[in-house]
Amino acid sequence: MLDVCLLGTGGMMPLPGRHLTACMVRAEGTSLLVDCGEGTQVTLRRQGWSFKPIDAIFFTHMHGDHVAGLPGLLLTIGNAGRTEPVLIYGPKGTGRVVRGLMMAAPELPFPVEIHEIGETEIMAGTLYVRSFRVDHNVPCMGYRIELRRRPEFQPERARALGVPLRAWNPLQKGNTVEIDGVTYTPDMVLGEARKGLTVCYCTDTRPTPSIIEGARDADLFICEGMYGEEEKKSRSREYKHMTFREAAVLAKAANAKELWLTHFSPSLMHPQDVLGEAREVFANSFVGRERMTKILKYDETES
Numbered sequence: 001m002l003d004v005c006l007l008g009t010g011g012m013m014p015l016p017g018r019h020l021t022a023c024m025v026r027a028e029g030t031s032l033l034v035d036c037g038e039g040t041q042v043t044l045r046r047q048g049w050s051f052k053p054i055d056a057i058f059f060t061h062m063h064g065d066h067v068a069g070l071p072g073l074l075l076t077i078g079n080a081g082r083t084e085p086v087l088i089y090g091p092k093g094t095g096r097v098v099r100g101l102m103m104a105a106p107e108l109p110f111p112v113e114i115h116e117i118g119e120t121e122i123m124a125g126t127l128y129v130r131s132f133r134v135d136h137n138v139p140c141m142g143y144r145i146e147l148r149r150r151p152e153f154q155p156e157r158a159r160a161l162g163v164p165l166r167a168w169n170p171l172q173k174g175n176t177v178e179i180d181g182v183t184y185t186p187d188m189v190l191g192e193a194r195k196g197l198t199v200c201y202c203t204d205t206r207p208t209p210s211i212i213e214g215a216r217d218a219d220l221f222i223c224e225g226m227y228g229e230e231e232k233k234s235r236s237r238e239y240k241h242m243t244f245r246e247a248a249v250l251a252k253a254a255n256a257k258e259l260w261l262t263h264f265s266p267s268l269m270h271p272q273d274v275l276g277e278a279r280e281v282f283a284n285s286f287v288g289r290e291r292m293t294k295i296l297k298y299d300e301t302e303s
């Protein structure tokens, strides 16, 4: 099971009732935050999710509307008594900005490890995070977050092959085992690969082929929709953002199951009124709201 909560849906500046961009993903004991705009703490508290277990923070880019909530959040995590490291990932330039922000949060009781990344895959606790470059006016990344599902363990095969009982557990976990000079590999006892759960998060960018790949077959695609109306297309090109319709075109091309729009321009007071722009292209489009939450579960029809 994986759950996702949108913590802020504003772009550029916060509005009453609309905090700046952030999203949290939790699965099997791992908690990740993507972006940390102003107000992230407020929404997280309202949602009732704990600050303390956040293992890693992934920043899309270093614009203020995505990072300014960081010092306060780190202080709160520290006050909760955390001592384990918090990992921070982001594109080139992240180190300089984050170190600057952390001058406002000195003497934390836990280490902060900052990693500047390109296109790569990171294992963050139980989740795999793949970063991909997008097209904004500063270095910016999108993230594909996956909870992979282990293939099913097949005890009848293990028995038939005479695999000793004490090897079963490590083999189920994907480890190779050697007992009395015999090597046992996971593929001897595991079935076909099974579909996991995927969330793709992408904001502050023009449409790019990398986004279609990053959101490929995603259960949930969270994408910016800075401008609702198509008339704002030239503005979205100029400022390196997207319209609702452009986000929907990406969702369709990627064969995503569901699209949540987020990162609304402060001029877009009622995003719901223009949702039709996205739905004409991709029917399963929704306007992101603060604390909008979704629980994704494995497809149990898959054996």
Ligand SMILES: [Zn+2]
Residues within 6 Å of the ligand: 011, 012, 063, 065, 066, 204, 263
């Ligand atoms: Zn932004």
Ligand SMILES: [Zn+2]
Residues within 6 Å of the ligand: 061, 063, 136, 204
């Ligand atoms: Zn930006």
